[in-house]
Every structure is written in C-alpha cells, then in structure tokens.
Amino acid sequence: MSFVQRRALSTLIPPKIASPKAIGGAPDALRMQRVVSFYEKLPRGAAPEVQAKGILGRYQAKHFGKNASVKPIIHALVFFVAVGYAQNYYFHLRHHKNNAH
Numbered sequence: 001m002s003f004v005q006r007r008a009l010s011t012l013i014p015p016k017i018a019s020p021k022a023i024g025g026a027p028d029a030l031r032m033q034r035v036v037s038f039y040e041k042l043p044r045g046a047a048p049e050v051q052a053k054g055i056l057g058r059y060q061a062k063h064f065g066k067n068a069s070v071k072p073i074i075h076a077l078v079f080f081v082a083v084g085y086a087q088n089y090y091f092h093l094r095h096h097k098n099n100a101h
Contacts, residue, residue: 052061063072 052058059072063069
C-alpha cells in the first residue's frame, strides 16, 4: 500500500478518543491547568490607545493614521526648498553679495 493510499485510509478512521492512559489519572492535567490559568489572567477587550510621546510621535498622531492629511507632504516640500536655498546661498549666492562693480 502506498503512502497516499494509507493517508487516505487513515482519514476515514476516527482517532481514538479514549485511550488506556486517559482513563487513569491525567498526567497532563497540571500542565493544562497552568495553560488555563495563564489565559485567564490575560486582559480582555480592546487594547488601550497608545499615547504619542515626543515631537515626532505627536506629529505622527496629528497628521497620520485616523487624521490623515496632505500637510506632511507640504511640510517636506517647504523643508527641502529651505535647505536648497540655504545650500545655494552658502555655495554660490554669498560670493555675489554687494559686488556691484
């Protein structure tokens, strides 16, 4: 009999519900009691909302998630324009200041 045939035949036969070990004292009862007590101690219901901490956390809570907006993209554009102008001034424009010859 091939593996496939044995596998198909084994699914037709129900598993043994009562075994000789299960009839006597349950050796796994203590372990199951620990598992049950662990799950009884877990909190129920929805998890509390995490409060934002720090500048970036508050910014993220304000502009992302539930209150999503376009403002972070606008802020990024303004930041890059300001940094670009500062670099242009430092590397190029400062040399042409008041040079009217």
